[in-house]
Amino acid sequence: MSDVPARSVLGAGYDAGIDVSTARYVRISASGTLTAKYGACGRSYVPSGCGASQGALVAAFATSNGRPLSGVTKVGEFAVLPVPGGATRLLLKVNGVTGHEVGSYHVVADAVNAATVPTLGSAEQHTGGGVQRVHFMGRVGGVPMPASVSVAPAEANASRALGSRPIVPVSGTAPTRSDVQYAMRRFGFGDSPEQVSYWYRHGGVPAWITFQLAYNAIPDTGLANYVDPMPVLTGNATIYPDDDVQPIVETRLFQQQVATQRQLLEKVTLHWLEHFAVSKYLVGSNFDMEHYVETVRADALGNFAKLVSDVAKEPAMLEWLDNNYNSGNATNPPNQNFGREVMQLYTIGLTQLNADGTPVLDATGTPVPTYSQNDVVTSSEALTGFEIHGSSTQVGSYPGLVDSVTFNPASHYNPAMHNNAPLPTIFGQTIADSTRAQCAWNGTAPAGQAASGPCVVDAFVQILAMQPTTCAFEAKEMLQRFVNENPSPAYVNRISSVWCSNVNASNQIALVVNAIATDPEFLAGKYTMVKEPIEYEVDAVRALRGAKNAVSANPIVGQTIPLSGPFNDSKSMQQEVWYPPSVFSFYYPGHKEDLLNNYEILSRWQSAANLGADVVIQPRTTQADTTLDLTGLAPAGTIATPAEVRSAVDYVLDALVDGGTPELRAIATNYMLNFTNNSSTTANNSFQQGLRGVVWLVMSSPEDEAN
16 A cells, blocks of 8 residues: 655656566555645546546556656556566556645555456546547646647557557567667667658568668768768968868768768767777877778778777877887887777776676686786887878878878887897787788778788787687677666677677678677667767757758858757767767766766757757758758648647657657647747747747757667
């Protein structure tokens, strides 16, 4: 038994105090009275509520950590509810109260398994026409909420329960449309409701993952209409000094994230750009940074050892971690920065790991380190000999403006420099050095083709790639980035096994991504992580059909750079890919919530307002930085009907928060109805302004923070 306080709590409500993990049904009865200062049906309410469910007792189910698994269902004075798979707790709350009631409902709930229980009665769930409804009443900002809020038909909503967060599928349950939305956000940057519906009807998550992994077969010709071309330099420093082209070059990555159809490739590229963090603060050339991004993209779903090798030879990385002009002679020992980081951050980490990601412990219970200071010295010696040569021209087009890198055998460590000492060894293996002459590299080489042949760096990286700890280290970090910041050891073990089994495969990373996305635990990561600022921006622009103006043949310094507004907003939220704060990137894996602070939350809300202002329901006639094209939601007549208003709100909620909770739906719908009914502007303008406010309301809600 439990007393349910009268005041409603936004979200899950109160735990009823019973375990439903082994139950098939829950039988609930309630009695009591709420007394209101005012209300539509007088001053007293019983659990069944009155009118549009004011004062009604409702229930939902949740996991052991309190996360709702279903939408709210009206209980009233008696109900028998089926328990969804994965539920362990029953939640109760009073729905739609004004905030001025006093009193309580007395509730008796028991978990039962008898198959005959449903004949005893059931809760209200549907009204006619196959459209589910959940009732609301109450006040937000002194304005009455709508009496009812329609949820889209079943086909559009899949199995989303009454407009609330969807049930997280467990093994053997049917997939939902929100599963597709989740996969698109985690392994992409989301997409419009139309695209989500398409993939839900055409194979769901497995089909979308398979399609995305075959990225070379995805035509991406539309990028030319969205991504600015690289500037062509004229040699006139007063027109094109290097710093002036940076906004054009740097914004290209954001533009591509918004526009590409190869979503999974672009999201994994972002993962590696954060993993191999490089900052423009120490890299002199914008064109070196662009080439670095393109190299990471070229190798993002390929072989991990090749990715590390190619990154190690990039001019941007050589400058960033002090491996440029690094000599191996005895009188001038090599800089150890890159040699240390290539192990600590990029391949094996600090602590030896078991296959399940747990640390290997010595006899005293102390974690065993992966490498010693001697290994750092050896690694640094193996990486010596690279030299950067500045671009020979400031005239022309990319990639001819990228700095060139050459390997100078005279500066590379060799036994003769150390009294004919043996070749360096690491982890018991000799670092092959016979191919050092093939380390030649030129900045104009296509991205991802840094070396002309096998090179000493490749031999060194291959040794690191073959370490068992590398498999667990990389597998766990990918799970922390794409699924859950605290993946189960069993999940890590399965993915680590795939990583190690394919260490020499040319598509090793793609095979790992497929294993992650098809694992039974993948869907359990839904809504467990906050969005990074870049995800917050790009996801919203994509989901709300972000369009832009055609780019010019050669951008002009000072002109409006398409999508620079949301790009700059992500910078305001302290995430700019070209400027990570340190070699540790923007946050440590497993600590994503460190991205959130008071300043950044305020920046997110401002960004939400900025994006809301970009919403249009009629085609633009003038140039704009960003356009969220919701023209299809425009009212058919001169005055928007309540149905058109609710449909528009449903679309935004579907696009941004998988439909949202009933509370958020009610707030947004009430806002939109009130705005369109009371605005003194023309019908279309008021509808557009109301829709802009809805985007801000949804994006500034806690629900939009969850990925």
